[in-house]
Each structure stands twice: as structure tokens, then as C-alpha cells.
Amino acid sequence: MAETVTPSTPALLASLDPLLREWLPRQRWFAGKGRPVTGFSQVAETELLPSDGRVGLHHLLVRTEQPPAPAEAGDCYQLLIGVREALPPRLAPALIGHVPDGPLAGHTVYDALYDPRPAEVLLEALRTRARIGSLCFERAPGREIRDGLAARLLTAEQSNSSVVYGDTFILKLLRRVVPGVNPDLEIPLALAREGCARVPAPTAWLRAEPADEPGASYVLGVLQPFLRGATDGWELALRELAKGEDFAAEARALGRATAEVHTALADALPTVTLGHSRLEPLVDGMTERLAAAVQAVPALRPYEDGLRSAYTALADLAAEGRTWTAQRVHGDLHLGQCLRAPSGEWSLIDFEGEPARPLAERRLPQPPVRDIAGMLRSFDYAAHSATSAAEGWANRCRAAYCSGYAEITGTDPRTDPVLLRAYETDKAVYEVVYEARHRPDWLAVPLSAVHRLATSDPT
Numbered sequence: 001m002a003e004t005v006t007p008s009t010p011a012l013l014a015s016l017d018p019l020l021r022e023w024l025p026r027q028r029w030f031a032g033k034g035r036p037v038t039g040f041s042q043v044a045e046t047e048l049l050p051s052d053g054r055v056g057l058h059h060l061l062v063r064t065e066q067p068p069a070p071a072e073a074g075d076c077y078q079l080l081i082g083v084r085e086a087l088p089p090r091l092a093p094a095l096i097g098h099v100p101d102g103p104l105a106g107h108t109v110y111d112a113l114y115d116p117r118p119a120e121v122l123l124e125a126l127r128t129r130a131r132i133g134s135l136c137f138e139r140a141p142g143r144e145i146r147d148g149l150a151a152r153l154l155t156a157e158q159s160n161s162s163v164v165y166g167d168t169f170i171l172k173l174l175r176r177v178v179p180g181v182n183p184d185l186e187i188p189l190a191l192a193r194e195g196c197a198r199v200p201a202p203t204a205w206l207r208a209e210p211a212d213e214p215g216a217s218y219v220l221g222v223l224q225p226f227l228r229g230a231t232d233g234w235e236l237a238l239r240e241l242a243k244g245e246d247f248a249a250e251a252r253a254l255g256r257a258t259a260e261v262h263t264a265l266a267d268a269l270p271t272v273t274l275g276h277s278r279l280e281p282l283v284d285g286m287t288e289r290l291a292a293a294v295q296a297v298p299a300l301r302p303y304e305d306g307l308r309s310a311y312t313a314l315a316d317l318a319a320e321g322r323t324w325t326a327q328r329v330h331g332d333l334h335l336g337q338c339l340r341a342p343s344g345e346w347s348l349i350d351f352e353g354e355p356a357r358p359l360a361e362r363r364l365p366q367p368p369v370r371d372i373a374g375m376l377r378s379f380d381y382a383a384h385s386a387t388s389a390a391e392g393w394a395n396r397c398r399a400a401y402c403s404g405y406a407e408i409t410g411t412d413p414r415t416d417p418v419l420l421r422a423y424e425t426d427k428a429v430y431e432v433v434y435e436a437r438h439r440p441d442w443l444a445v446p447l448s449a450v451h452r453l454a455t456s457d458p459t
């Protein structure tokens with residue numbers, strides 16, 4: 001309730017507090033599920049459209065209080081609060097609530113991204129490289145934005161929120177934000193500098209530099225060209241499976257696209273040699289994740305020793321003096337992160353990495369096989385979601401993807417089976433925990449991979 005808010009909470013946030021406590025945990029992109037929000041602290045607040053007009057717009061960065069975590073460790077969320085006298089029916093799904101008191105008393109507040117007018121304010125600010133309060137709207141040199149492009153919110157299920165402008169641009173607004181260099185901007189910018197055409201180049205982006213956090217910069221969103229008529233790889237794979245069609249030619253093209261991105265990333269950003277000492281913490285991380293997974297999901301117990309052998313085999317190779325090259329990678333690659341344009345060209349998107357992991361970890365160089373393992377698991381997932389068992393379909397995709405990758409880099413990932421098995425195992429273990437927690441119906445999919453990986457010692 002509002003009276004429990006600390007006296008230092010600004011009046012606007014204090015008046016929204018009870019509404020946000022109800023609304024925020026219901027959002028798909030809310031990361032702190034399962035623990036109630038007991039309050040908010042403000043990181044930054046910026047008025048983008050005055051509330052005394054027909055439509056007001058407030059940009060808010062708020063940190064949630066979710067005990068037992070200490071308040072300063074709460075997650076920071078980006079909220080765009082629309083303000084109207086009353087909501088037209090088309091905006092009903094965006095409702096946050098009616099404000100009883102404070103500066104917006106008597107008004108209705110809602111998620112402004114559903115509303116074209118406030119969403120267009122963001123594009124206009126990027127177009128004009130505006131600086132408003134703590135918000136910095138920036139645009140890449142030489143990249144123009146036409147004015148007057150109409151906004152529509154993308155309604156696909158996603159972990160952030162994206163607005164499409166006139167089928168020309170797409171603005172991804174990050175919902176949970178952290179200070180520091182964000183790989184979702186850093187990597188596409190580096191690839192654009194490298195001339196890599198497999199990733200849409202950022203046109204513009206917005207950041208916050210909150211006055212109360214000197215030196216901190218939060219990347220809040222990235223605008224990039226919209227790939228008109230593109231289909232994501234997951235949808236396309238399921239469509240082909242439903243028709244009984246093979247996907248190997250597309251998988252090969254995806255292997256080539258992945259390899260092109262990896263090659264450009266290795267040129268654009270630092271690489272390191274992974275020998276025994278650098279590999280050890282990576283293997284320790286895998287081993288720890290396995291131990292935690294076995295605790296959480298008893299169905300893993302019979303496979304524990306077999307799975308651990310995937311990691312010890314890798315550690316043994318390193319101890320014998322084998323080395324690998326680590327570089328910046330995608331970090332969360334799967335079919336849903338690949339878009340196929342009507343021309344047949346594939347693009348990779350969403351370089352945020354696994355959002356649950358700390359930023360510093362997501363930006364570390366890693367063996368490129370991390371991404372390859374992600375894609376191989378994704379073919380398996382697609383095959384298992386089909387009505388008829390499609391083991392052969394998945395195997396053909398996996399082989400074609402590795403061949404495509406080798407066509408560009410000269411190295412087939414299957415020629416390093418110990419490394420590939422360790423990374424596939426780590427991914428499958430992660431999937432088991434995820435499915436056990438969120439989608440028990442799907443648990444059989446990673447468990448069948450676990451069975452294969454635990455019993456397939458390639459050494």
C-alpha cells in the first residue's frame with residue numbers, strides 16, 4: 001500500500017506503487033516470478049509527454065523490492081507509462097489501473113507501448129537524437145530515420161517488448177535492464193563495423209544515465225531494420241515438419257550463417273586461447289550446474305555419472321595440453337533467434353545472451369561450440385514437438401548444420417566430439433531444469449538427449 005512507501009519515494013512512483021505491485025508480476029517479461037513485490041525505488045523518471053495533454057507519457061526505471069533479496073539488489077525494469085483520462089476499448093489489454101491520488105489523480109495509466117502515439121514519440125526522439133532528462137537517444141552515423149512511420153506493438157510472446165514502425169524498423173525495448181555494455185547492442189554494432197550482413201545493423205538506440213548513479217549507463221533499447229516478411233526458424237521448422245518435409249537444406253544455410261557470424265566476431269572482438277587454467281572454471285561451472293540440476297530434478301539421478309563423464313573427458317583433454325580458441329558468441333542461439341527473409345537469406349538476432357546470467361559472464365569469450373550446441377539442441381526440440389517421432393529429421397538437420405558450418409570455417413564441429421558433447425550436455429541439463437520448473441510436459445525432450453549424452457562417450 002502507498003503508506004508503506006519510504007518517504008524518499010517520489011510522488012509519481014508513490015502513487016503508482018500499489019498498481020504496479022499488482023500489474024508488474026503479471027507481465028510475461030517479469031523475471032522475479034514467485035516472490036511478491038513489496039515496493040519500488042526509483043532509478044530515473046522522465047516525462048516524455050505532459051500528463052495534462054490528451055495522452056501523457058512517463059518513462060520510469062524502477063528497482064523492485066522482493067524480500068529476502070536486499071532492496072539494492074532488486075531487478076531494474078523499464079516502464080513506459082501512458083496517461084489518459086479514460087482508455088479506449090482497444091487499449092484495454094494495456095491497462096495498469098486508475099490512479100486515486102498523487103500527481104496523476106483521476107487518470108488511467110497503461111502500458112504505453114500498446115498505443116501508437118506514445119510509441120511514435122520514442123522513434124521521433126531517436127530520429128532527432130534527443131536528450132531528455134536522463135534519457136539519451138542516439139543514432140548511428142549515416143543512418144537516417146524517415147519521420148511519420150506508424151507504430152504497432154509486436155504481440156509475439158517475447159522476453160522484451162518490440163515495436164514495429166511502418167514495416168521499416170523494429171525497436172526492441174529491454175524490460176529488465178542492467179548498467180553496463182549490453183551485448184544486444186555491442187555485438188550487432190561490432191558486426192556492422194565488420195561488414196557482416198547476417199545480423200541487422202543497429203540504426204539507433206537509447207540509453208539512460210541516471211543522475212543518482214554517476215557514471216552508470218543503461219542500454220534501454222535498440223532500433224534496427226525490420227526484416228519484412230521474415231519467418232523465424234522455429235516456426236519454419238515446425239511448418240516443414242507438419243508437411244513431412246526435410247529441413248536439411250535450411251539447416252545447412254543456418255550452419256553457414258552461424259559460421260559467418262562467428263568468423264566476423266572473432267575478427268571484430270577479442271579472442272583468447274583456452275588452455276588448462278582457463279578451461280577449468282568453465283568445466284567447474286558445468287559440473288556445478290549438473291549437481292544443482294540433479295538436486296532439483298530427481299529424474300536426472302540415474303544419468304549423473306554418465307553426464308559428469310562428458311565434463312571430465314573435456315578436463316582430461318585440457319590436462320593433456322589441448323587448447324581451444326574462445327571468442328564472443330551469440331550465447332543463446334536456437335531456431336527462434338534466426339529469421340529467414342523471403343529471399344532465403346538467414347539473419348541471427350537477439351544477442352542478449354542468457355538474460356538470467358550476469359552481464360560480465362555473458363560478455364566473456366567462449367568456445368563457438370556453445371552456440372552450435374544450442375542449435376543442435378533446437379533441431380531436436382523441433383523434431384520432438386512434431387506429432388510423429390522425427391529422430392531421422394533431427395539427425396539430418398544436425399549433420400547438415402555442421403556441414404554448412406564447416407563450409408565457411410573449414411572446421412566441422414563434429415571433429416571435436418568431446419568439446420561438442422560437453423556443451424550439448426550443459427545445454428540439455430539446463431533444459432531439464434527449465435522444463436521441470438515451467439513445462440513438465442516437455443521434460444521428455446531434454447531427458448531423451450540426456451540419455452543419449454550420458455551413454456555416448458566418444459573417447
Ligand SMILES: Nc1ncnc2c1ncn2[C@@H]1O[C@H](COP(=O)(O)OP(=O)(O)O)[C@@H](O)[C@H]1O
Pocket residue numbers: 154156158159160161162170172200224225226227228230232336337339349350352
Ligand atoms: N530485424 C527484425 N525483423 C523482423 N522481425 C524481427 C526483427 N528482430 C526481431 N524480430 C521479431 O521480434 C521477435 C523478438 O525479438 P528478439 O530480439 O528475439 O527479442 P526477445 O529478447 O524478446 O526474445 C523475434 O522473434 C522476431 O519475430
Ligand SMILES: [Mg+2]
Pocket residue numbers: 158336337350
Ligand atoms: Mg529472442
